Amino acid sequence: MSKLEIKDLHIAIGEKQIVKGLSLTLNSGEVHAIMGPNGTGKSTLAKAIAGHPDYSITGGDVLLDGQSILEMEPDERARAGIFLAFQYPSEIPGVSIANFLRAAVQARMADGEELDATGYYKRLYGKMDSLKIDRKFTSRSVNEGFSGGEKKRCEILQMAMLEPKFALMDETDSGLDIDALRIVAEGVNAMRNENFGALMITHYQRLLDYIVPDYVHVMYDGRIVKSGDKSLALELEAKGYDWVKTELASA
Ligand code: ADP
Numbered sequence: 456m457s458k459l460e461i462k463d464l465h466i467a468i469g470e471k472q473i474v475k476g477l478s479l480t481l482n483s484g485e486v487h488a489i490m491g492p493n494g495t496g497k498s499t500l501a502k503a504i505a506g507h508p509d510y511s512i513t514g515g516d517v518l519l520d521g522q523s524i525l526e527m528e529p530d531e532r533a534r535a536g537i538f539l540a541f542q543y544p545s546e547i548p549g550v551s552i553a554n555f556l557r558a559a560v561q562a563r564m565a566d567g568e569e570l571d572a573t574g575y576y577k578r579l580y581g582k583m584d585s586l587k588i589d590r591k592f593t594s595r596s597v598n599e600g601f602s603g604g605e606k607k608r609c610e611i612l613q614m615a616m617l618e619p620k621f622a623l624m625d626e627t628d629s630g631l632d633i634d635a636l637r638i639v640a641e642g643v644n645a646m647r648n649e650n651f652g653a654l655m656i657t658h659y660q661r662l663l664d665y666i667v668p669d670y671v672h673v674m675y676d677g678r679i680v681k682s683g684d685k686s687l688a689l690e691l692e693a694k695g696y697d698w699v700k701t702e703l704a705s706a
């Protein structure tokens with residue numbers, strides 16, 4: 456059992472305060488969704504937790520199993536078990552997916568520990584089979600000429616191989632077609648177990664048709680303003696975000 460605690464987190468980009476006191480606890484085994492209008496700080500939250508250097512934490516803390524991760528470098532956070540989807544959106548011509556994933560897995564191992572090639576391929580092919588990914592896929596160069604769906608497949612395979620404790624999936628609103636959403640959903644659903652937790656960030660409810668979250672949070676203006684179960688996502692879809700704003704104004 457692991458726990459990721461976000462405590463009264465404040466995040467700024469330059470002088471601008473974007474996240475203004477956000478608290479959320481994720482336990483492994485749980486899937487949480489954060490929804491909210493554009494510009495509300497959802498991606499900022501995910502990037503800051505992963506350790507992106509452009510985002511400064513101006514208050515609060517993020518604890519993984521009771522230990523603050525804020526002083527850790529991004530790669531240390533990854534090794535500690537935090538995975539940010541779309542970490543590697545760029546194309547890497549000449550580097551096959553198989554070799555890329557191997558380097559990623561090796562990088563997560565302790566110093567002096569060597570990856571056993573036979574065992575690695577066995578595990579890789581096992582994951583690919585469970586995710587229904589064709590074996591030919593791993594000989595292609597990372598993201599080179601990939602469709603949106605193929606990029607997602609590469610990312611999900613990376614997540615499956617790294618077996619993070621917590622995945623932060625920022626499904627940015629642009630250009631994710633239904634196929635890509637399905638790939639993400641199937642990947643996350645295949646990984647759902649008591650040792651894995653996910654934070655799904657999305658603007659639209661439709662991702663949550665495929666991944667049924669245990670909790671739904673609405674983020675507005677840098678804070679979580681409402682939390683509930685999956686029915687909250689449906690309510691948002693029906694009533695829109697203005698409903699939340701109106702409720703806040705009258706509170
Ligand atoms: P969301 O993901 O909820 O749509 P973001 O976290 O992307 O929101 O953005 C929150 C706010 O931060 C927006 O006002 C956006 O313009 C601003 N912002 C995001 N990234 C940067 C950046 N790199 N530099 C300056 N402002 C940024």
Ligand code: MG
Nearest residue numbers: 497498627628
């Ligand atoms: Mg975003």
